[in-house]
Amino acid sequence: MATTLLAFFFLFILYFFIQIQPKKPTTANNLPPGSFGWPVLGETLDFQRSRKDGGANKFIRGRIDRYDSPLVFKTSLLGERMAVFCGPEGNKFLFANENKLVVSWWPKAIRSLFGKCLNTSRGYEAKWLRKIMLPYVGPDALSNRYDIVMDVVTRVHIQNQWEGRSEVTVFDTVKPYLFELACLLFISLDDPTHVAKLGSLFNTFLTGIGSLPIDIPGTRFYYGKKATNAIKKQLIMLINQRKQQNASSFEDLLSHDTSAVSITLLMKSLGEHPDVYKNVLKEQMGILEGKAPGEALNWEDIQKMRYSWNVVCEVLRLNPPVIGAFREALVDFEYAGYTIPKGWKIMWSAAMTHKEEDNYPNVTKFDPSRFEGTGPTPFAYVPFGGGPRMCLGKELARMQILVFLHNIVTKFSWDLLIPDEKIEYDPFATPVKGLPIRLHPHKV
Numbered sequence: 546m547a548t549t550l551l552a553f554f555f556l557f558i559l560y561f562f563i564q565i566q567p568k569k570p571t572t573a574n575n576l577p578p579g580s581f582g583w584p585v586l587g588e589t590l591d592f593q594r595s596r597k598d599g600g601a602n603k604f605i606r607g608r609i610d611r612y613d614s615p616l617v618f619k620t621s622l623l624g625e626r627m628a629v630f631c632g633p634e635g636n637k638f639l640f641a642n643e644n645k646l647v648v649s650w651w652p653k654a655i656r657s658l659f660g661k662c663l664n665t666s667r668g669y670e671a672k673w674l675r676k677i678m679l680p681y682v683g684p685d686a687l688s689n690r691y692d693i694v695m696d697v698v699t700r701v702h703i704q705n706q707w708e709g710r711s712e713v714t715v716f717d718t719v720k721p722y723l724f725e726l727a728c729l730l731f732i733s734l735d736d737p738t739h740v741a742k743l744g745s746l747f748n749t750f751l752t753g754i755g756s757l758p759i760d761i762p763g764t765r766f767y768y769g770k771k772a773t774n775a776i777k778k779q780l781i782m783l784i785n786q787r788k789q790q791n792a793s794s795f796e797d798l799l800s801h802d803t804s805a806v807s808i809t810l811l812m813k814s815l816g817e818h819p820d821v822y823k824n825v826l827k828e829q830m831g832i833l834e835g836k837a838p839g840e841a842l843n844w845e846d847i848q849k850m851r852y853s854w855n856v857v858c859e860v861l862r863l864n865p866p867v868i869g870a871f872r873e874a875l876v877d878f879e880y881a882g883y884t885i886p887k888g889w890k891i892m893w894s895a896a897m898t899h900k901e902e903d904n905y906p907n908v909t910k911f912d913p914s915r916f917e918g919t920g921p922t923p924f925a926y927v928p929f930g931g932g933p934r935m936c937l938g939k940e941l942a943r944m945q946i947l948v949f950l951h952n953i954v955t956k957f958s959w960d961l962l963i964p965d966e967k968i969e970y971d972p973f974a975t976p977v978k979g980l981p982i983r984l985h986p987h988k989v
């Protein structure tokens with residue numbers, strides 16, 4: 546038994562070493578300041594700790610200060626030599642140079658879990674996939690097909706899951722509802738048992754995203770990969786049954802989590818800021834009163850929710866659900882006076898950019914008025930990324946969040962049962978207890 550365990554341990558260490566051994570040192574001598582950290586591990590552990598606790602902001606800010614280098618520093622993460630580009634200048638540079646100097650890149654765990662899809666594609670293939678997906682998630686689909694369905698499904702959800710209850714845990718309630726909605730919109734699936742089974746597979750898949758790519762039984766990655774295969778099998782079966790042409794269903798369904806997180810964080814902020822809640826309620830009641838009794842929300846109504854959208858933007862500024870993304874250098878290039886060698890990976894961070902006093906005076910204050918007029922300076926607000934790889938589901942997410950917000954604030958106010966509930970990234974920003982609240986229905 547002891548020998549087996551020892552052999553297993555040895556294999557594990559060997560595998561780990563091979564998977565995350567940093568690449569050979571580069572010959573370029575004008576690299577950005579920074580440290581590659583420990584052999585093999587680099588600075589991954591410090592990064593993972595900080596990522597969970599506030600979206601890696603501490604990790605990035607700490608190094609900017611240590612090396613007195615506000616634009617870029619080097620590190621080694623997930624077995625890769627990496628440059629971290631900081632702030633609006635870095636975001637602008639990366640978004641403007643996609644397919645020229647840099648190209649989209651994701652860590653191995655994400656690449657193997659996602660398999661071949663838009664997120665993991667590059668260059669011409671990515672452009673082509675975006676074109677195929679757009680009819681399912683773009684403004685045409687939203688204004689002509691999804692708006693009324695979304696409102697009707699949301700009303701039924703609130704009737705079944707919120708009305709008559711005094712306490713609700715927001716994330717746990719909103720997440721299955723958005724998954725059901727995505728199943729209905731993208732694969733016309735409305736059988737509750739089937740939806741629940743697929744939803745549970747997606748949850749297992751998501752827990753694998755932030756893990757190390759160690760494919761042995763017992764790891765989050767192993768179960769994540771098994772779940773991915775099962776999901777893809779089921780989706781192919783469903784798509785064949787319905788003879789649908791939706792090539793993007795995997796990403797469309799996956800995306801429900803970022804919207805669920807955003808709604809949860811929005812409800813948290815409204816619970817913390819009664820004055821903002823009051824202004825949102827006023828705007829939403831104005832829209833409700835302009836409609837016939839029972840008439841569904843449509844695309845035009847969504848466009849009127851300007852204050853409410855500013856509130857959502859401020860929520861996504863303070864806690865961007867996705868902390869940022871990665872690129873790979875296609876050639877050696879210069880940035881901020883330093884050489885970034887070909888093959889190096891580059892990280893940009895929404896979490897860091899959004900928390901800079903230079904970009905947002907009084908940075909920790911919740912202030913939706915930052916988004917009035919022309920809003921923040923260009924490339925200082927990037928919860929959806931930017932450039933040719935900007936989030937394809939931004940408009941869909943906007944509609945999901947605003948339709949839910951309309952239906953919930955016109956029926957309830959609420960108190961947070963855990964004041965200052967901590968937010969952790971795993972992999973998306975979520976209150977640790979799922980945001981339990983006490984509901985107060987409006988008196989009619």
Ligand code: HEM
Pocket residue numbers: 649663664665671675682796797800801803804807865866867869870871928929930931933934935936937938939941942
């Ligand atoms: C509030 C909710 C959401 C946030 C904060 C968000 C954020 C992001 C971010 C940061 C990226 C990476 C951009 C980059 O690499 O530069 C991304 C990519 C993407 N998102 Fe979203 N997203 C959200 C909702 C959605 C929804 C609802 C969909 C539904 C289809 C979606 C589909 C995608 C796709 C397909 C990509 C890959 C685009 C590409 O690589 O070309 N997202 N998203």
